[in-house]
Amino acid sequence: MKHRTVAAWLSAIFAGLGQLYNRQFIKGILFIAVEILALFYFINNLGTAIWGTVTLGESGSHFEKVNGIARLVPGDHSINLLIQGLITIILFIIFVIYYVMNIKDAYQIGKQRELGVAANNFKGTLQYILEQKFAVAFLTIPGIGILFFTIMPIIFMILLSFTNYSAPDHLPPAKLVDWVGFDTFKNLLTLKSWSHTFWGVLVWTIIWAVLSTVTTYFGGMFVALLIQQKVVKLKGLWRTILIIPYAIPQLISLLVMRNMFNGQFGPINQYLAYFGLGGLPWLTDPFWAKVTVIVVNMWVGIPVSMLLIMGVLTTISKDLYEAADIDGATNYQKFRIITLPMILFSTAPILITQFAGNINNFNAIFLLTNGNPVVGDYQYAGATDLLVTWLYKLTLDQNRYNMASAVGIIIFLIIASFSIYNYRRTRSFKEEDMIQ
Incomplete structure (x- = not known):
């Protein structure tokens, strides 16, 4: 099989394997580390995020009597669940983009190897980024900031308009918020x-x-x-x-x-x-x-x-x-x-x-x-x-x-x-x- 095909399939199986196959060891290890951290995070949070975004919680905070004493029992906070769900979903989308770029990178380097061009080492990769992709690399961090501090609040506001989040009947943490569709606009x-x-x-x-x-x-x-x-x-x-x-x-x-x-x-x-x-x-x-x-x-x-x-x-x-x-x-x-x-x-x-x-x-x-x-x-x-x-x-x-x-x-x-x-x-x- 061609180098490009093998590298792309390996990176599709697990990020970084294609880079290791292309003998870019430091880059491959970094890609593997990122995927391990991402998998650990999403295994622990993605299911809860989807559940929280869909249901907005099942029970609000309330008081219960325990041995004759009223105690506050913490419940689900609908707005916190929605925000946490949005953050997790956005991170998942970023991870998917990263995964696709990882496959594309392995494919391109494999293609160069087929043409007899040696793969860049880590220092060469950094130099390539600074010289050829400096603008993209420089804009990545502010782009992520805009995504979380501008775009996400806009999405959050849009989602709120499809709920009944208002005082006095649907105000967390005592009360839950529900999805109501277009009733607010109506x-x-x-x-x-x-x-x-x-x-x-x-x-x-x-x-x-x-x-x-x-x-x-x-x-x-x-x-x-x-x-x-x-x-x-x-x-x-x-x-x-x-x-x-x-x-x-x-x-x-x-x-x-x-x-x-x-x-x-x-x-x-x-x-x-x-x-x-x-x-x-x-x-x-x-x-x-x-x-x-x-x-x-x-x-x-x-x-x-x-x-x-x-x-x-x-x-x-x-x-x-x-x-x-x-x-x-x-x-x-x-x-x-x-x-x-x-x-x-x-x-x-x-x-x-x-x-x-x-x-x-x-x-x-x-x-x-x-x-x-x-x-x-x-x-x-x-x-x-x-x-x-x-x-x-x-x-x-x-x-x-x-x-x-x-x-x-x-x-x-x-x-x-x-x-x-x-x-x-x-x-x-x-x-x-x-x-x-």
Whole structure:
């Protein structure tokens, strides 16, 4: 039989045997050691992991009387079982990938031996990895970190949305959690007490994302164009003054604004009263609270767009404007034909990112209004709550983890679908190959 076939079959029987056959002894021993450790771990944990993931436990913690004394009898913790099951299953998938790579490696080295090329020793293998596969090797550790600290929590959240994990009836360790399929999504979208809140918060989230993105983007564009005018002196001073709201931490800015817009003691209402105009319920009326958060977000967001667009303006060739002057173009025509298309071309991907970020703009809402004022027929949500702040309240305040997970999935679907669709339609994406 050919070397490649023998080596591949030996590695398929037990990882590392093919490497030993190919006379790569240190590599083979390491592969064998990894498989022994993996087999020991999976023999002790894989069955329990699958059982725990499928059943989520059989009995919760409870008290039993022993000799007249009530004692706590530990039971199954459904969430711990689910997490442990996920970790074990992910490790098993990694092991399967490792096993396939082990077979492929033995096959390739065996093929080289058939061509008369001697197999690398351990030092040669390390040198090959560092020189030829450095990028892959370097990215392996952060890749595993992303798998466990980013992808696994996302999978965990998705799985929670298919359970009844919520207070007070299904909260471990006293109570078990059960799989309920799509009941959580069904309740969220059709059960009146939940659907009314969901659709109300969703509509406001979209309105907020559109208005906050448009106002900050075009507001920043307007300010940037003003500063770039030749008649404006001390441009550096104006840039410094206008960037201050962005330089100050949002925590400070938003809490100060919250006090300024206070309906009873805030200085804004006091000034209005001084001029005989009367105060406004900035933070206590649903309509005015929404107006307030949009205005305050402009104060925080316009400097960011201003800096971005000023950078784009400096890259536009002056020859274009000189040619337009020769053709007799007006200032408006130069803006419409030259300036605006160049700005949109360069900033369209960032504009999409800003829209996605505004859907999840937790700070602006939570620090300014905490989602209030309260709406009587909403489930744990206020008039200015976004989906992300409602999710926060459902999770940390109400322990409605299954419902919060469903909301999180919907947020992801909205942002991902919008971002991908719109980015692929931008000129930046379509003309990417032309630029390179």
